[in-house]
Amino acid sequence: MENAVKxxxxxxxxxxxxxxxxxxxAVVRSALSRGVEVVGIRRGWxxxxxxxxxxxxxxxxxxxINRGGTILYTARSKEFMTEEGQKxxxxxxxxxxxxxxxxxxxxxxxxxxxxxxxxxxxxxGIPGTIDNDIASTEYTIGFDTALNTAVQSIxxxxxxSQSHDRCSVVxxxxxxxxxxxxxxxxxxxxxxTLIPERPFDLDRDVVDRMKATMTTGKHHFIVVVxxxxxxxxxxxxxxxxxxxxETRLTVLGHVQRGGDATAMERVYASAMGYRAIELxxxxxxxxxxxxxxxxxxxxxxxxxxxxxxxxxxxxxxxAREISI
Ligand code: F6P
Numbered sequence: 616m617e618n619a620v621k622x623x624x625x626x627x628x629x630x631x632x633x634x635x636x637x638x639x640x641a642v643v644r645s646a647l648s649r650g651v652e653v654v655g656i657r658r659g660w661x662x663x664x665x666x667x668x669x670x671x672x673x674x675x676x677x678x679x680i681n682r683g684g685t686i687l688y689t690a691r692s693k694e695f696m697t698e699e700g701q702k703x704x705x706x707x708x709x710x711x712x713x714x715x716x717x718x719x720x721x722x723x724x725x726x727x728x729x730x731x732x733x734x735x736x737x738x739x740g741i742p743g744t745i746d747n748d749i750a751s752t753e754y755t756i757g758f759d760t761a762l763n764t765a766v767q768s769i770x771x772x773x774x775x776s777q778s779h780d781r782c783s784v785v786x787x788x789x790x791x792x793x794x795x796x797x798x799x800x801x802x803x804x805x806x807x808t809l810i811p812e813r814p815f816d817l818d819r820d821v822v823d824r825m826k827a828t829m830t831t832g833k834h835h836f837i838v839v840v841x842x843x844x845x846x847x848x849x850x851x852x853x854x855x856x857x858x859x860x861e862t863r864l865t866v867l868g869h870v871q872r873g874g875d876a877t878a879m880e881r882v883y884a885s886a887m888g889y890r891a892i893e894l895x896x897x898x899x900x901x902x903x904x905x906x907x908x909x910x911x912x913x914x915x916x917x918x919x920x921x922x923x924x925x926x927x928x929x930x931x932x933x934a935r936e937i938s939i
Pocket of ligand 1: 630721744745746788789790791842872
C-alpha cells in the first residue's frame, strides 16, 4: 500500500521538556524507515511561519535520545494564534510539499494543531510538558524527569532544614496545575502540599499540622506549593510567624525543565513518536497520541481538547494522611 504522506514536518512548541528529543528521534527514524521524508521545523509555530526548516536524516537525531531540551528549539508564537497566521502556516506547508505534521507540546500547541487540521493539514499531537496537565493522557513527556529533579532538590533541602530545625517552603512548577507538586510532595513526605485544584486553609492544613508534629520532637518540615497557588513568599512569612519555626522559600524554577530524560520518558516518547507516524502513514490526521491505562492510544483532537483533568484523588488523600 502506498503511504498517505510523502514528506512530513515535525516541531516542538511551548515550554521545552526532557524527552522531547527522544520523541523527535522516534518520529524521524520511524518516518525514514517507511520512506517518508522529514523536515524539522525550528522554533515552533513561529518558525513554521518564518520557514525556519531543516532537512532531517537519520544521523541528525543521533545521540539525542537522552538529552533534555529540544534540538528543534521552541517558542511561543502570537502570530500563529491569529487566523491569518494559521492560514499562512498552512500555505507554507503546502508550498514545501509537507503533507503531514507532528507537533510535540502542550495544550496550547494542540490548539494550534487543531486549527491546522481544520485547514486540511493532517496533524498529530504528542504530549510534551512537565506539567502533566493534558486531560487526554495519563502521562506527558517531561513530567517524570521534572518530578525526579524536584524530588532530588527537595531531598537536598531536607538535609539542611533538618540541621537548622527549619521549614522549607518549596515552590514547584506546573502553571495552573498541581500534578507535579502533588507527586513531589508525596514522594518527599512533605507535611503539606498546596495545589490549585483543592482548597486549603493555611492554619488548619499547615500551621496546626506542624504544631502537632512538633509535640513529637520533630522541628524540620517541607511544605510543597504549586506555583499555580501563588503567594509562596507571603505563606513563608505567615508560617514562620504562626509556628515560630524559621522558614525559607526555595523556588525551583526552570531547573525542573532541564537534564537528561529518565528511562521512562525515553520509552514513552519513542512509542508515541512511532505511533504518530503510523497514523499519518495510514492517512489519519487530527489526533492526539497519549497513554491510557498504561497503553499508547490516540484520540480525536477536538474530543481531547474538550476533556478536563483532575488531580489523582487517591494520591492527594494518601499525602494528607501519612505525611506528618
Ligand atoms: O508549561 C511548562 C512550564 O514550565 C510551566 O510549569 C511554567 O509555568 C511555565 O512553563 C514557565 O514558562 P516560561 O518558560 O515561559 O517562563
